[in-house]
Amino acid sequence: MTQARKIPFGKPWITEAERNAVLGVLAGDVLTHGPQAHEFEKEFAAALGNGHALTLSNGTAALHLAYWQLDIGAGDEVIVPAQTHVATVHAVEMVGARPVFVDCDRATGNMTPDAIEAAITPQTRAIGLVHFVGIPCDMPAIMTVASKRGLKVVEDCALALGTRWDGTHAGLFGDAGTFSFYPVKHITTGDGGMLVTRHEDLAKKISKARAFGIDRTFAERTVPGVYDVLSLGINYRLSDINSAIGREQLKRLDTILERRARNFSALKKGLAGLEHVAVLDVTAAGQTSSHYCLTAVFDGPLADKRTEIIRRLNAAGVGTSVYYPHPIPRLQYYREKYGADLARFPNAARISDQSIALPVGPHLEVDDMNYIANELTTIVRDLTCSKKN
Structure with a gap:
């Protein structure tokens, strides 16, 4: 173990x-x-x-x-x-x-x-x-x-x-x-x-x-x-x-950004090929991200397993967060004031409900990224196999 x-x-x-x-x-x-x-x-x-x-x-x-x-x-x-x-x-x-x-x-x-x-x-x-x-x-x-x-x-x-x-x-x-x-x-x-x-x-x-x-x-x-x-x-x-x-x-700042980019790249590489896990990232040449965190979005059999994945990662010592817990129109204040049709925001709901934010900050090393990737890979494969059985 x-x-x-x-x-x-x-x-x-x-x-x-x-x-x-x-x-x-x-x-x-x-x-x-x-x-x-x-x-x-x-x-x-x-x-x-x-x-x-x-x-x-x-x-x-x-x-x-x-x-x-x-x-x-x-x-x-x-x-x-x-x-x-x-x-x-x-x-x-x-x-x-x-x-x-x-x-x-x-x-x-x-x-x-x-x-x-x-x-x-x-x-x-x-x-x-x-x-x-x-x-x-x-x-x-x-x-x-x-x-x-x-x-x-x-x-x-x-x-x-x-x-x-x-x-x-x-x-x-x-x-x-x-x-x-x-x-x-x-x-x-x-x-x-x-x-x-x-x-x-x-x-x-x-x-x-x-x-x-x-x-x-x-x-x-x-x-x-x-x-x-x-x-x-x-x-x-x-x-x-x-x-x-x-x-x-x-x-x-330059050192902070370099470490974040390094960690993000290592973690994204560690998750590459993992089924039903998408990583949000830049999509065109000329774009530079600040690499605040790595956002992993779960689909398919993992779509409703976010809480379980977080629980297991936290138990393994991996800190996580969620960006953000609800689309703004779904928050009580805005829901009651404007009553927007929530079906109009499927992508926001997908990210809010099916994603986790993983750490890539300058307080961490590439070895930490490898650990996070290994833990998440084990969890995902376990949950995917459980879903099939």
């Missing part, structure tokens, strides 16, 4: 560098509105290769500010994926707009340009897309649709740090891109987020809106405590403590 291991799904990679960076901030006089946040923004934009970056308290705050400052609101429709984290759609609700749900592609989990175009109505004002588990949407084609129809585009890149299409980073195609730094994401700040945009005017609006609409920062005030308020705003700032952690994490 194989010796059970302890392989967590996700684990923050924290070193002495992060600890020392936090102590450095605590030894100073500025804990927020300070230089760490500003430097983190500049370094993050440089890592992506373009655009303006703005630190925010979390990824949901970034989404909310994007729609709010793009003037999306009551009476507007925003096309969103049925298959995503609820934050993607909550942000649309928070500005008073109506989400219009679209099913995802079977092979990638992403909305397709054709499905988006078919959902457009005279009330459509924006497209809120998600690069599902770091697999890039077809951004050139989607931007063509958006440009033709005069629509704003918000890219939810919560799992897509490192995702690119022909060299352009996710988040830099649309009007705004949003990132999350929750502990198990590609990099973490403890919690936090970032918004990126190619538009300088939008960056300036969001910079003010994240800090009450106040006209000047502490450093810009000639008289301490004296300022004006130019617009409605909210407190969505990220502290210098969080930003200092993020700066150190960002220094290791």
Whole structure:
């Protein structure tokens, strides 16, 4: 019998560098509105290769500010994926707009340009897309649709740090891109987020809106405590403590992405040829995934065995997750409010009900991938044989 291991799904990679960076901030006089946040923004934009970056308290705050400052609101429709984290759609609700749900592609989990175009109505004002588990949407084609129809585009890149299409980073195609730094994401700040945009005017609006609409920062005030308020705003700032952690994490981003790609490739290879198991991945040249996790979708005799597979993997020490537990229209709040025909989202339901997310993070080695592949292969073959008998 194989010796059970302890392989967590996700684990923050924290070193002495992060600890020392936090102590450095605590030894100073500025804990927020300070230089760490500003430097983190500049370094993050440089890592992506373009655009303006703005630190925010979390990824949901970034989404909310994007729609709010793009003037999306009551009476507007925003096309969103049925298959995503609820934050993607909550942000649309928070500005008073109506989400219009679209099913995802079977092979990638992403909305397709054709499905988006078919959902457009005279009330459509924006497209809120998600690069599902770091697999890039077809951004050139989607931007063509958006440009033709005069629509704003918000890219939810919560799992897509490192995702690119022909060299352009996710988040830099649309009007705004949003990132999350929750502990198990590609990099973490403890919690936090970032918004990126190619538009300088939008960056300036969001910079003010994240800090009450106040006209000047502490450093810009000639008289301490004296300022004006130019617009409605909210407190969505990220502290210098969080930003200092993020700066150190960002220094290791290339290594993090290399390890994730290596692990994903090894695990996918280990599952190749396994009957009734499909792996979601990029489908065209020029696409680069961030390899947040490996999503394995079960079909045929395994379609209703997801819970059993998870139980056995967990018993073998393999951490798993589910992305995501339900298509958004099936969640109680959205089901009761909009009553969408759930039969319209078969691919989202298939991924939600029949898939598991397997770990490929930088805390793991290729040997761990081989262990996961061997365990899953044994489980699948056992369940498949049981189904036949």
